[in-house]
Every structure is written in structure tokens, then in C-alpha cells.
Amino acid sequence: MKVIDVHTHTWSREIISHKDLEARRIAAERVGADPVLDSTIDALRKAMLTSGVERAVVLPIDSGFHQEMPLTLSEKTDWHANEVAGDKNIITFVGLDPRRGEEGLRELERAIKDKGCRGWKMYPPNGFYPDSEEFDPYYRLCIDLDIPVLIHQGFTPRFKHVKYARPVYVDRVASDFPDLRIILAHVGVPWQDEVLMVASKNPNVSVDVSGWQVFASTVPMKVYQMIGDAKILRIFPKRVLFGSDFPLFEYTMSLKKWVDFFTGLQLPTELVDQGYNQIRQDEIERVMWKNAAHIIFGESS
Ligand SMILES: [Zn+2]
Known part of the structure; x- marks a missing residue:
């Protein structure tokens, strides 16, 4: 089965802030794993190869609005753009804090038009609600540029504020x-019901x-239940996208195992007996490839 991973990260300790590095150390310590202080594109390529992931999307995060960063915003955009330049299977978004105003709008346009970035990664836990009206010009620009x-x-990791990461603050947008x-x-997660509510009323929202x-490797029933709910609400299969957050969850489940888990996903009989609809192979194929090919890569479905 062909696979697109819509959520991966690359960085080096030279390009992220001390605070973000520290947050990585804290997160790793909490789960008893080694901290991942660098995530090279070669490690991503290798994991893709062993997992049968053909395409991946890299999602840079802009923490530079409120933290000292080693690179300026456009240097960071260029770092990521150069990293994937010439690779036909890996694309990058641009990480951008919309509180940057006009400067950020210009950078968004430059990243897409001149540097080949294919979408915008927004990270509200850095300190803003996505539905603030001052950000509307960003949303209009995304529509004009035809990017997601x-x-x-x-x-959300340490030092970021989780209140900004509530799905309800996306609904107005x-x-x-x-x-x-x-x-x-x-x-x-853990507001999957809130996300599913926002997605069920807004056909332009995918997940x-x-x-x-984390759950697939411990209590997979939570994954089955979430997918079952998404299917009842008609978000699954057309608006569910496969992603890993590589390399951040390798400590609990390798990319290969996660791909295997999802490509073989079947609801257990106890859920089907309760009234959930069993999922089909053609629906999984949409989640693993077709939806992302359509929504992110702009290919016809
Ligand atoms: Zn992520």
C-alpha cells in the first residue's frame, strides 16, 4: 500500500532555541527515552525506506516570535527549503507565527513562491489563538496561494501553553x-471529540x-474508538490523514510498526457489536495516500 506521512520533523540543535532543546530533554526524561536532539533528513529518508513510506511532509515550527533563535525566520525557512530541494518525495511547509504581521505575510509568500514550500505549519501553543481576527489576512493569503x-x-511540550491548542479556537476560522x-x-488528543466536532461541521477541515x-502501542482500543467515531461522523475516511510526528514517537513505536498498525487497521468485534461500522481496505488506502495526495499535494482524487 502506498503511504504518505503528512507529519514529520527535521531539525538540528544548531537551528532551534535552547528552551526548545531543553523541552526535548524533559519530554524524553519523562518517558525514560534518550532525547532526540537532532533529527536529520537522512534519518527520515532511512525510516521512510524501511517503513514503505513513499512521501513525507516536514513541518518546521517558528518559535522566534518570543524566543532567542540561532537563525532569523527567513534563514530558517531557507534551511528547511534547501534540505528538501531536489527531493521529489519530501516536501516542507513553512513554520510561521502569525503575530509577525506584515513581515510574516511577506515571508509566507516568499516561502511558497520562491522557496517551494507547500503549506503553512501553525503552532498556537507558542502563545496565540488561531481565531484572532488580526490573522485573517494570513488565511486569505493561504487561499490565494492555494496552500493548506x-x-x-x-x-504540547513544556514551556508552551496548551490552552491555545484547543480545537474550538479553529472553528471560527x-x-x-x-x-x-x-x-x-x-x-x-486528548480533545479528539472537540476536533471531530469542528471537522464534522466544517468540510474544509481534515485531521x-x-x-x-502512544495508544497503539499500549491501549489500541483508544485508536479504534477514535477512528470508529470519526467514521460515524463522516470524517473518516475522506478527511483522515496518516502521520507519525517522526521522530518524536519512535521511542514507543517505530515508523514501520505504526505504518503496519494503520494499514492493517480493523475494528475489534466488540466495537462492531456495539454499532460501529467496520472499516474497509479501500478506506484505509484513502487515509494512507489518496487524501494527502489530494489535500496537500493537490493531485486529483
Ligand atoms: Zn509535530
Whole structure:
């Protein structure tokens, strides 16, 4: 089965802030794993190869609005753009804090038009609510540039503020900009019901399943239940995208195992007996490839 991973990260300790590095150390310590202080594109390529992932989307995060950063915003955009330049299977979004105003708008346009970035990664836990009206010019520009915006939702590392990652703060944007393609990361865990509510009323909203390896490797019933709910609400299969958050969850489940888990996904009989509809192979194929090919890569479905 062909696979696109819509949620991956690359960085080096030279390009992220000391605080973000420290947050990585804290997160690793909490789960008893080694901290991943660098995530090279070669490691991503290798994991893709062993996992049968043909395409991947890299999602840079802009923490430079409120933190000292080693690189300026455009240097960071260029770092990521250069990294994937010439690779036909890996694309990058541009990480951008919309509080940057006019400067940020110019950078968004430059990243897409001149540097080949293919979408906007928004990271509200850095300190803003996505539905603030001052950001509307960004949403209009995304529509003009015909690019999707992927928004971090739910669980958030140390030093960031989780209140900004609530799905309900995307609803006003989704309903006021029906032509804007929005992807809500991690199905907003632990607010998956709130994400599914926002997605069910706004057909322009999709979700990515990255991060759910935590449950797949421990209590997979939580994954089955979430997918079953998404199917009842008609978000699954057309608006669910496969993603991993590589390399952040390798400690609990390798990319290969996560791909295997999802390509073989079947609801257990106890859920089907309760009234959930069993999922089909053609629906899984949409989640693993077709939806992302359509929503992110702009290919016809
Ligand atoms: Zn992520």
C-alpha cells in the first residue's frame, strides 16, 4: 500500500532555541527515552525506506516570535527549503507565527513562491489563538496561494501553553474561510471529540493521526474508538490523514510498526457489536495516500 506521512520533523540543535532543546530533554526524561536532539533528513529518508513510506511532509515550527533563535525566520525557512530541494518525495511547509504581521505575510509568500514550500505549519501553543481576527489576512493569503494550513492541536511540550491548542479556537476560522484547507494535527488528543466536532461541521477541515502511536502501542482500543467515531461522523475516511510526528514517537513505536498498525487497521468485534461500522481496505488506502495526495499535494482524487 502506498503511504504518505503528512507529519514529520527535521531539525538540528544548531537551528532551534535552547528552551526548545531543553523541552526535548524533559519530554524524553519523562518517558525514560534518550532525547532526540537532532533529527536529520537522512534519518527520515532511512525510516521512510524501511517503513514503505513513499512521501513525507516536514513541518518546521517558528518559535522566534518570543524566543532567542540561532537563525532569523527567513534563514530558517531557507534551511528547511534547501534540505528538501531536489527531493521529489519530501516536501516542507513553512513554520510561521502569525503575530509577525506584515513581515510574516511577506515571508509566507516568499516561502511558497520562491522557496517551494507547500503549506503553512501553525503552532498556537507558542502563545496565540488561531481565531484572532488580526490573522485573517494570513488565511486569505493561504487561499490565494492555494496552500493548506496544518495546525498543532492538543498535547504540547513544556514551556508552551496548551490552552491555545484547543480545537474550538479553529472553528471560527474554518467556518468563515470555507475555501481554506485546514488540517488539525494529532486529532487534537486528548480533545479528539472537540476536533471531530469542528471537522464534522466544517468540510474544509481534515485531521492527522500522528502521535496516536502512544495508544497503539499500549491501549489500541483508544485508536479504534477514535477512528470508529470519526467514521460515524463522516470524517473518516475522506478527511483522515496518516502521520507519525517522526521522530518524536519512535521511542514507543517505530515508523514501520505504526505504518503496519494503520494499514492493517480493523475494528475489534466488540466495537462492531456495539454499532460501529467496520472499516474497509479501500478506506484505509484513502487515509494512507489518496487524501494527502489530494489535500496537500493537490493531485486529483
Ligand atoms: Zn509535530
